[in-house]
Amino acid sequence: MPFDKTTATAIRLDGVDLSLGSGAARVHILKGVSLAIKQGEAVGLVGPSGSGKSSLLMVLAGLERADAGRVEVAGQQLTGLDEDSLARFRGRHVGIVFQAFHLIPTMTAVENVAVPLELAGRADAFARAAAELTAVGLGHRLDHYPSQLSGGEQQRVAVARALAPEPRILVADEPTGNLDEATGRQIMDLLFEAQARRGATLVIVTHDATLARRCDRTVRLRSGAVEAEEALAGAGAESRA
Numbered sequence: 001m002p003f004d005k006t007t008a009t010a011i012r013l014d015g016v017d018l019s020l021g022s023g024a025a026r027v028h029i030l031k032g033v034s035l036a037i038k039q040g041e042a043v044g045l046v047g048p049s050g051s052g053k054s055s056l057l058m059v060l061a062g063l064e065r066a067d068a069g070r071v072e073v074a075g076q077q078l079t080g081l082d083e084d085s086l087a088r089f090r091g092r093h094v095g096i097v098f099q100a101f102h103l104i105p106t107m108t109a110v111e112n113v114a115v116p117l118e119l120a121g122r123a124d125a126f127a128r129a130a131a132e133l134t135a136v137g138l139g140h141r142l143d144h145y146p147s148q149l150s151g152g153e154q155q156r157v158a159v160a161r162a163l164a165p166e167p168r169i170l171v172a173d174e175p176t177g178n179l180d181e182a183t184g185r186q187i188m189d190l191l192f193e194a195q196a197r198r199g200a201t202l203v204i205v206t207h208d209a210t211l212a213r214r215c216d217r218t219v220r221l222r223s224g225a226v227e228a229e230e231a232l233a234g235a236g237a238e239s240r241a
């Protein structure tokens, strides 16, 4: 399906509030965040540590529920969905990559990618997982366990797992934070490639200014609110060419 970048809104947040923790430890994290991201757009989420970047990513990935405001992702209103519906929504529409890989240590690379597909009812889960791992250069590591893989290889498995269900939304929280520069760049190439080739929307949290400049736009958070947005269309197109 061709995506029209100029009209389709992939992610829309209106006045989103989020508090986490309980009792005296409860923290008001997101304060009236409004944001619109187009289908196929690459957005870099930047800002100081503790400004709410990860929390915002969790809200738009359907991993945390906003306390107030509206969250619409891939045409689905997330506000008010119960846990089961949110989990189904994530499985279908959102691919997530974390800084610390989050692979299941007792499963091989191919199992890490295939099992979520199986749970989603895909009959071709293992074939599809093998194909995705081959596409990220790990065709020769299918039966390796995470502990037998380098950090960069583990993150490739995580990227293959995120891409396998062909999600329309791809979110990544400092995906290169645990990797050296060259390895991190390869991981970013995979994510931007997926964004460009599959028309996916990419939202990426990063401290890396070079990486943020590869996006179409940056959104800067401060103290749980959007402080600034900056369009970078020219730079992004150039570095991805």
Ligand SMILES: Nc1ncnc2c1ncn2[C@@H]1O[C@H](COP(=O)(O)OP(=O)(O)O)[C@@H](O)[C@H]1O
Pocket (backbone or CB within 6 Å): 020, 021, 025, 026, 027, 029, 047, 048, 049, 050, 051, 052, 053, 054, 055, 056
């Ligand atoms: N589960 C939680 N319970 C209480 N406070 C939290 C929780 N998660 C994050 N916070 C707090 O919310 C703020 C924003 O955190 P986070 O979204 O992780 O920021 P960032 O990713 O920009 O560093 C921080 O002050 C953090 O301590």
Ligand SMILES: [Mg+2]
Pocket (backbone or CB within 6 Å): 053, 054, 055, 173
């Ligand atoms: Mg964070």
